Amino acid sequence: MIEPSQEEFPSANEPQLTPELAIANLQSSDLSLRYYAAWWLGKYRIKASAAVDGLIVALEDEADRTELGGYPLRRNAARALGKLGDSRAVPGLIKCLECDDFYVREAAAQSLTMLPDRTAAPALMKLLDGGVAQAVQVLGRPHLVQPYEAVLEALGAINATEAIVLIQPFLEHPVPRVQCAAARAMYQLTQEAMYGELLVKVLGGNDLNLRRVALGDLGAIGYLAAAEAIAQCKAENSFKLISLKGLLEHQIPEKSDVLSLSDAAIRVMNLMDSLL
């Protein structure tokens, strides 16, 4: 049984950092300290403006390179910026979508999902150039030519309705996880139940990892009609609880001071209670 909580095995062997030290370490001569500091600032949600500034600078780092030409520090900085929720990071992340390093592009697209800003739409759409026909595996690498999953999810999250015609063909992409991402985005952009139902269908499939992906997607889009199917899905309760939490949060009016409970919200909570 795998649980999604990253806090599950708290690590005692991390060097003790403070926000000030981590920000300073972003410019350390020791590249491994820079790399660690970028991860740490995201992990502990250090939202100080000096942290955001330091990480934005790190998006253009040239010092830290892998043998294959990757940019480890840029990857970590891009991931951290998504977690800090500061929209000043958006232009730098958009620029990262053109980086040679697949993993930098992927991290940037994932973070743009968390910092929903419509100005990212053209650069994200560009990564879908060539459509499904061009969306193939890179020879000898464990990934496709572009981070399609993250790109599709980001386009859905920023409500890029102009991208619908580009996204829809990816429902037929041969990689099931990409299909899920397309269904998720299509639901967010159209609110049509048929796309939510595509994800519900995955919950009944025989691939556990894919069922977990669909649980995450259904939680992200808050597709209420899936509630019972989520509770009954053959997956760990931790994944189901996170998914139902997403449904529940979509039932609570945003930015209202007075939290009120609809019947639907109560229904979702009763299901959550049964999974404890």
Place this chain on the structure above:
Amino acid sequence: MTNELIRGVDLADTPEKMITAVQKLAATQDPAAIPTLIAVFGYNNPAAAAIASAALVNLGEVAVPQLLAQIDDYNYGARAYSIRTLAAIADPRALGVLIDAAANDFAPSVRRAAAKGLGSLHWHKLDMPESQTAPKKALETLLFISEDTEWSIRYAAIVGLQTLANIPDLQQPIHTRLKEMLVTDAETAVRARILLAQNEKC
């Protein structure tokens, strides 16, 4: 008869055969099946484990001593089923184990099951003064874990506290804590669950 069915579980060599064998053994409702049913929690077969757990809940109190003694310290998946089963039987002899699991286990699934169970033990089955002191110990633990950093642990603590508020003596501290959490908790889902607890009980 039961011995044969126990052997059937031991010999099952596919997940499907395991499920069928556990179903047959569960149907006997024979206390002699208890150790085997508990062992099924460790076989990484969720469908079989759910059947075994339901059978043990059905057997009730008679299964409690062995459930307490056979908790698997090395397999948190199995441990979660044990705790969930003890919580569902609700025999208050499980109090110490549930407190330890809720406060100290590293696995969230185990902690959540224990937190829910801590609210709903059958306190009246204890003699005085334990029937008075035991729910207070449960309360202390639930208040403690209601400050956990992980949202799902706080959520489960609220579910436990809501049930525990059926005890008149404990209502006041529970109301106070829920009010406080409603203001301070960062998670919408947790705040929604507090409202539900307040609407239903408090």
